[in-house]
Amino acid sequence: MLSHDNFNEEKLSKMLSEMPKIQDNQDKDKLYEKISNKINGDDQQDAFRTKQKFPWAIPSIASIAVVILLIVIFQDAFPNRQYSNSDSASEQSTSSSDKALENSDMAPFAAEKNDSFDAGKRDESDGMTENEMSMLTKDIGFSSYIIYDSNPNVSIIPVAAMDENIQYVVPLTLVDNTNPDADPANFYNQLDAFINEEELGVVVFPFGKIAFQLELGENKVLLTIPDGYQMEEGSAIGGMFKQVLATMFTPYGITKAVVDPDNSRNESFGMYGNIDSLPLDKPKNQSFKLYRGTKANQALLIPSLPNQFNTMEEALEDMKQNQPDFLLEATIDSDVDLEIKVKAQGVTISSSSSKVANNQETATMIEAILLTAKSFGYTSVTFDFPVEQVGAYQLNKSIQVPAGPNPIQLH
Amino acid sequence: MRAAFDELYENYHKDLFQFVFYMVKDRQQTEDIIQEVYIKVINAYDTFKGESSEKTWLFSIARHVTIDFFRKQQRKRNRIIDFFDWGENGHFIKDEADLPDEVAVMNEEMRLVYQCLDHCSIDQKSVIILRYIQSFSIQETAETLGWTISKVKTTQHRALKTLKRMLADHDRGEGTNVESR
Incomplete structure (x- = not known):
């Protein structure tokens, strides 16, 4: 029997630092060959997959052509009816359109792609393409606060923190460009490892050792709550629990958080009562403003959660108000008058104000409006402004709503 | 490439x-x-x-x-x-998994410490390896793990505590799990 009574920290540290060096016995060239084969193999597989798509792609294109032809014939045959529809559409109010737009869900991120969302994107044939969108984040020329899910080699994970006063949820988007199939649970189970609280001026929710497991098939997130975990009842932080979960998980289509009964001893959500399931409502009808923590290096676009607005006009009006007590800055200049027209999937925002120009303020306004429009269920926004270009945003085309706000590059 | x-x-x-x-x-x-x-x-x-x-x-x-x-x-x-x-x-x-040759030739205490590493969490293990075995600075470790410096220090402290506890358990004859490996 050894005696380890003298295993003090110093001795332990010394022993650890004297652990043997483990050599790799592989030949460098052979290792490169394996890696190279895998990379090239993947490329070939991709090419093969592309080739495999052609047999059904051609009939699909033919079908689309037939549909377009039918639409053209239909329009020619009933010109008056078409005019009437378009007329009534332009008179639609923002609020009345909400119901019709309920199906245009937020983009699910990461590995689970939603076909209906992709189809929605393709419908916007006269809008900017996803590739054009992805260029925006690189070439905008101004600070950007949004990200598009356009690169198949990148994983995008919606996460959330709180502002330093624990008043608002701060949505963030983790961007892992090294792993297209990253398991989102990896990120949720150690959020504080990926969110730099000091730099962003945010507070990560103290989930402790609560483990998350996404069960997308059943639209739920399973929470394993460790023995002894205490939710701070009645505190500001406790009240944010549901909102933080909703911001992180509803983009996947998740509708409830469920305590895993097999692995949790504390089978309830504490302050929410003795329940083992918590409904998660998708944050809707928000306004987005700039939040800047007192010691933060950068600003973030955050929603008005839990405040909701009845119409987009009201939300845009709110975005003109500074709230210095809450470290929130307006994202729309109070002198800028905006007019809103609603179409089936998108919305048109018009302004003739001379303050709308090719500058940072307008770029931020555009991004805040895109996020706001997304929260109202729209998939694209057309900006009818006196300038044609703001940063890399070409305003002569409709612009799709982004995948998420406040991207954080992980590498 | x-x-x-x-x-x-x-x-x-x-x-x-x-x-x-x-x-x-x-x-x-x-x-x-x-x-x-x-x-x-x-x-x-x-x-x-x-x-x-x-x-x-x-x-x-x-x-x-x-x-x-x-x-x-x-x-x-x-x-x-x-x-x-x-x-x-x-x-x-x-x-x-067999002990690697490099570890097998070391004294019993070193082998035991090597085996006790398995009882640390992934985070604790990462910090121990980076800080002691790889000789990373606290700053480098924090950057690698995407953590704050204070989190690295706390995790390092907890990892050493875990290791000490496991070694003490073994000393008291409770470390059957360690010895069986």
Whole structure:
């Protein structure tokens, strides 16, 4: 029997630092060959997959052509009816359109792609393409606060923190460009490892050792709550629990958080009562403003959660108000008058104000409006402004709503 | 692609192999993970923004790939446990990986410390390996793990405490799990 009574920290540290060096016995060239084969193999597989798509792609294109032809014939045959529809559409109010737009869900991120969302994107044939969108984040020329899910080699994970006063949820988007199939649970189970609280001026929710497991098939997130975990009842932080979960998980289509009964001893959500399931409502009808923590290096676009607005006009009006007590800055200049027209999937925002120009303020306004429009269920926004270009945003085309706000590059 | 690989290999391969090996403690699995790391790094090489050093970038990728590996292994293990219903003690069943030659020749205390590393969490293990075995500074460790410096210090402290407790348990004869490996 050894005696380890003298295993003090110093001795332990010394022993650890004297652990043997483990050599790799592989030949460098052979290792490169394996890696190279895998990379090239993947490329070939991709090419093969592309080739495999052609047999059904051609009939699909033919079908689309037939549909377009039918639409053209239909329009020619009933010109008056078409005019009437378009007329009534332009008179639609923002609020009345909400119901019709309920199906245009937020983009699910990461590995689970939603076909209906992709189809929605393709419908916007006269809008900017996803590739054009992805260029925006690189070439905008101004600070950007949004990200598009356009690169198949990148994983995008919606996460959330709180502002330093624990008043608002701060949505963030983790961007892992090294792993297209990253398991989102990896990120949720150690959020504080990926969110730099000091730099962003945010507070990560103290989930402790609560483990998350996404069960997308059943639209739920399973929470394993460790023995002894205490939710701070009645505190500001406790009240944010549901909102933080909703911001992180509803983009996947998740509708409830469920305590895993097999692995949790504390089978309830504490302050929410003795329940083992918590409904998660998708944050809707928000306004987005700039939040800047007192010691933060950068600003973030955050929603008005839990405040909701009845119409987009009201939300845009709110975005003109500074709230210095809450470290929130307006994202729309109070002198800028905006007019809103609603179409089936998108919305048109018009302004003739001379303050709308090719500058940072307008770029931020555009991004805040895109996020706001997304929260109202729209998939694209057309900006009818006196300038044609703001940063890399070409305003002569409709612009799709982004995948998420406040991207954080992980590498 | 070859030039990027050569540069990474010359500068970091030994440290990278060592880091992954101490995380998974299996040579074959280490080789597989290392390949995966190089593939990810080479694919993402053009997008490396240079905000962190190349070294911390490389190691943070290695850590993520290793965590992915652990998760896949855990899922497999769960399926097996479910299938055979090994009950509450199922999680004590571990892979019987042989001690590497480099460790086998060391004295008993060193072998024991090596084995006790398995009782640290992944975070604790990462910090111990980076700080002591790889001699990373606290700053480098924080960058690699994407943590604050204070979190590195706290995790390091807890890891040493865990190791001390395991060694003390073993000393009292409660370390059957350690000795059985």
